[in-house]
Amino acid sequence: DIVLTQSPATLSVTPGESVSLSCRASQGISTSIHWYQQKSNESPRLLIKYASQSISGIPSRFSGSGSGTDFTLSINRVESEDFSVYYCQQSYSLPLTFGSGTKLEIK
Amino acid sequence: QVQLKETGPGLVQPTQTLSITCTVSGFSLTSYYMQWVRQTPGKGLEWMGFIRSGGSTEYNSEFKSRLSISRDTSKNQVFLKMNSLKTEDTGVYYCAREDRVGAPYFDYWGQGVMVTVSS
Numbered sequence: 001d002i003v004l005t006q007s008p009a010t011l012s013v014t015p016g017e018s019v020s021l022s023c024r025a026s027q028g029i030s031t032s033i034h035w036y037q038q039k040s041n042e043s044p045r046l047l048i049k050y051a052s053q054s055i056s057g058i059p060s061r062f063s064g065s066g067s068g069t070d071f072t073l074s075i076n077r078v079e080s081e082d083f084s085v086y087y088c089q090q091s092y093s094l095p096l097t098f099g100s101g102t103k104l105e106i107k
Numbered sequence: 108q109v110q111l112k113e114t115g116p117g118l119v120q121p122t123q124t125l126s127i128t129c130t131v132s133g134f135s136l137t138s139y140y141m142q143w144v145r146q147t148p149g150k151g152l153e154w155m156g157f158i159r160s161g162g163s164t165e166y167n168s169e170f171k172s173r174l175s176i177s178r179d180t181s182k183n184q185v186f187l188k189m190n191s192l193k194t195e196d197t198g199v200y201y202c203a204r205e206d207r208v209g210a211p212y213f214d215y216w217g218q219g220v221m222v223t224v225s226s
Binding site: 045 | 213
């Protein structure tokens with residue numbers, strides 16, 4: 001199974017800062033990585049597909065990059081509504097797997 | 108618009124069988140793969156399996172021996188059944204839609220159903 005390691009586990013930032021969240025795969029997965037945001041007591045929401053492709057309705061401050069084993073979700077100028085947990089998910093091979101998440105919290 | 112809604116028992120006793128129904132609207136089950144994902148305190152988000160638009164299924168080997176996914180297209184419903192429940196199966200169970208065939212990421216999710224396994 002492909003293991004996804006997200007770092008850091010928690011990131012404390014001030015609104016207005018820009019941040020980068022990391023997701024590392026245990027083997028090369030091309031660009032088969034997708035990012036989700038999960039707010040407390042809500043379902044995950046798709047933010048980015050295939051490492052860098054945007055999703056309709058998602059603010060442009062969210063962007064993704066990477067290929068192979070290292071991937072990054074970037075948030076340009078974090079807003080108050082962005083404080084939540086972020087997960088990556090790989091679709092390169094079954095079983096589909098998720099990372100353990102990065103919690104973005106207010107400093 | 109696209110909607111998914113899970114319904115289930117809430118509380119299940121250990122060793123018993125869990126049955127959850129996902130009722131969808133706004134699209135056809137014969138055009139999309141439907142996925143099941145759970146979120147537990149111990150393992151976080153876990154992919155459980157899916158049913159293809161044609162009706163065949165694929166399961167995570169972690170659950171394969173005790174998991175079954177099926178559907179009733181006339182009722183726009185997808186079903187999850189898992190037997191031999193343990194306390195560590197406690198968590199939130201989601202159905203989700205795969206964006207398009209061959210693209211296994213999830214563009215729509217249900218609100219989830221909380222399942223507690225306890226005697």
